Amino acid sequence: MQLPFVTLDVFTSTRFEGNPLAVISVPASRKTELTQAKKQKIAQEFNLSETVFMHEPSSSPSSNDDDDDQKKEKEGATHLQIDIFTIESELPFAGHPTIGSAVVAKFHWYPAVDTLLTKSGPIHIAESPPSGQGRSMRARISHDVRLHQKTLADVIPAAQHASFPGLSHRLPAVRDAELRAPVFSIVRGMTFALVQLPSLELLGRLDRGLRLDFDHLPGPSLLDEDRQPAGFVARYYYGKEEEEDGDVNVRKIRTRMLELGFEDPATGSAASALAAYLTGADRAEHVRFEITQGVEMGRRSVIQVETKAEVQQGGDMKIRELWLGGEAVVVQYGTLVVD
Template sequence: MQLPFATLDVFTSTRLEGNPLAVVSVPASRRAELTQAKKQKIAQEFNLSETVFMHQPAKKGDDAGDGVGRGEDKDASQVEIDIFTTESELPFAGHPTIGSAVLARFHWYPAVDTLLTKSGPIHLDVSSSSGKDKKGQPQSARARISHDVRLHQKTLADVIPPGQHDSYPGLSHHLPAVRAAELAAPVFSIVRGMTFVLVCVPSLELLGQLDPGLRLDFDNLPGGPLLDADRQPPAGFVARYYYYTGPGSNSYVRKMRTRMLELGAEDPATGSAASALAAYLAVAVNQTATAKFEITQGVEMGRRSVIRVETRSDVQQREAAPAVDDGKEGAQVELREVWLGGEAVVVQYGTLVVD
């Protein structure tokens, strides 16, 4: 079986920076043959943070496609994608979404306006881009992220016994201020199965001193599950996302530096975590109707990535306290839209041969 593929660098306009992504094109006739186990092995072969399997939309009455340009509907408005890490399938991930959007819209399927993912349909907005990538230049896209947000009740301090706070494996014991922030950090899901412990680091210097080798076993915490009961089981993907807000922000765009280290190796750009962070700050902290964020990640590992997120919410101020204390203060905020945006550039095309 021969499968066309492309690789891209995402959240960057410069090749060999940003976050690498592999996208494998799956003909309709090969769909059943390309099992979950084979997809997982292919993701391990690419050995990137994520690999996407983009299912070719077959022409009506024709499911015999065997490669890009054969038997497929080039005018399709929807394309289905599956997202895999080297360990498992994800319902949603940010840089695979933006990379797939750029590749589909500007290179393979120019009429596509929706990506179909396990987390739901993702609407694309590429109206601000300059056109097709005729000279190998990066293209940008925005994606309206399907969301099912939840601020969970517990923190790591609640599920790690107090007597182990200074010694529990995986915490940043070499940086006491960061360890304290990890234990107290809010736990926030952007969709079911994608949850982040949002750790606010006190300084840019401390952000640079984080240990990329640390990893927490979120499935076996001593005090029981970290997530709310109705989000168990399974917990899905859970990771810490570190952020620092420094100078450079203005009234229009909040700028932040971030790092993702939970996977045992650093991730250059994590769009799902950036979306979760922006949604949390907009809904639970700032309580604003419209908020824009510019999140820079991957600097410490030499793969600078720029992630842009815009949130839109309905905000209503409470006129009086509720009859029963519901734990909520101030404004009532309902998150309506989360838009994830960034650039991507194709690095290579090839053919994957699978037995």
Template sequence: MRSHPFVTLDVFTARRFGGNQLAVFPDAQGIGDAEMQALATEFNLSETTFVLPPADPANTARVRIFNRVAEMPFAGHPSVGTAVVLAQRGHGAEGRLRLEMIAGIVEVELWRDADGRPAGAAIGAPQPLSVGAALPVAPIAACAGLAPEGIVTVRHAPTLAADGGNPRVLVEVTEAALAAARPEFGAFRQAVEALPELGGRLSLYLYRRDGAGLRARMFSPLTGTWEDPATGSAATPLAGFLLHLSGAESASLDILQGVEMGRPSLLRTTARRTPEGIRATVGGFCVPVLRGEALL
């Protein structure tokens, strides 16, 4: 029987039992692909990460990310949380890390507390913003259990966008609709079958304006995440997409998510125009929660 240590953190929060939960295996050498998927399913969190030596020694580590049903090319809160765990183990003394992921290299800027201890991180999405198809309102509203009138289309229709291999449907909604939204599994299945532009997968990122920032909720029941308390890989394309619509050169935006779940999360985003397209970052704090070992 093999023993593999793990830790868990709450990510995008400065207090324990807020934010988004993450399990990290800081030394995953010897864990097979099927075992990684089985462990992610066993933890039953939105994602679990497995750290391996980098393919390129110029980088810090290779990180594999699994949700409950499949491996992911990139995800936000797993990148932030894994970076903090690596920093706690002595990596990134100069304040930066480079993580190899399927979607590309994730650049990390570490955040430290007043005593110099790793406390959070900001990560850059591994790819420039890619804006996909605009989608019809009615089936998307149905996925969130909303009437079409709850969808705001003044600035944009529900729109696919990505910057790391995880397309999200970005949907502006009214204040009442955001509070009332509930994922409807059957409607998700019907939308995937009826809308080929979705490519067989569907995650909804609902948002509304809230003063200078945003409030958001994310539903992805087809991957086992009924609702997600903090979704960095949706926050970055949203930040980039809103910059794309505004025509500005750069912007920063705070997104509050997870309130309706009792796990409030603060995601701090930036977006800027570059020669290769719009690039976005997302950052937040982390709190350690558990440590243990998996027996395989």
């Protein structure tokens, strides 16, 4: 089996910055042959933070692009199923795979596409003006947000706060922020401890090698009972940037993701979670965020998030719309050979 693929750098218009992504085209005739186990092995072969499998929207037994009927069907496709894999497991949703897939679909393979079908729900996509040389897309995220009742301080015994493996003990101020950080889900199965730090200087001093085992915390479940199983859980660190002479209606934030034993250049799902949480905490009805990540590792990424919310009858804020946006540039095209 031979499958075409493309790699991109996402959340950037500059090649070799942003977050790398592989998108593999899966012909409709090969869908049943490409098992979950094979997809996982392929993701491990690419060894990127995420790999996407984009399923061709056709029941035709032919995968030859020279076939006129199939070409028309592909060009007229509006809905595309995508599966997102890390090197360890499948994810229901992830940000840079969504934006990267949107760019590949809209500008390379399926120009009529307007919706990506993910495990977390349908995601409407639309082109947006680029700020650089890349292609820019926006995606309306099918969110299911939840601020969980517990923090790490509640599930790790107090006697272990100063020694529990995976916490930032070298930087006590960071460790204390980790313990009290709000735990927030953007969708079921994607949850982040949102760790606010008092300065960008402290953000730059984080330890890259730490890994907190969220699956084996010693106390009660970190997530609310009705959100089990937990799925993917990680820490997302952030510090607020000073406003410069520019668009004062955009909140600028610097972030880092260091959880799985490595640093992630851009984490769109975590950026979406952070934006949704801050919108609710600030009781804001319409907010635009510019979230910059990956600076410390030389892969600067710029993630755009726009939220719209409304006050409910009981006084709580409800996120009505959440749009994730950014640019992406193609780095390479190729063919994957699968036995």
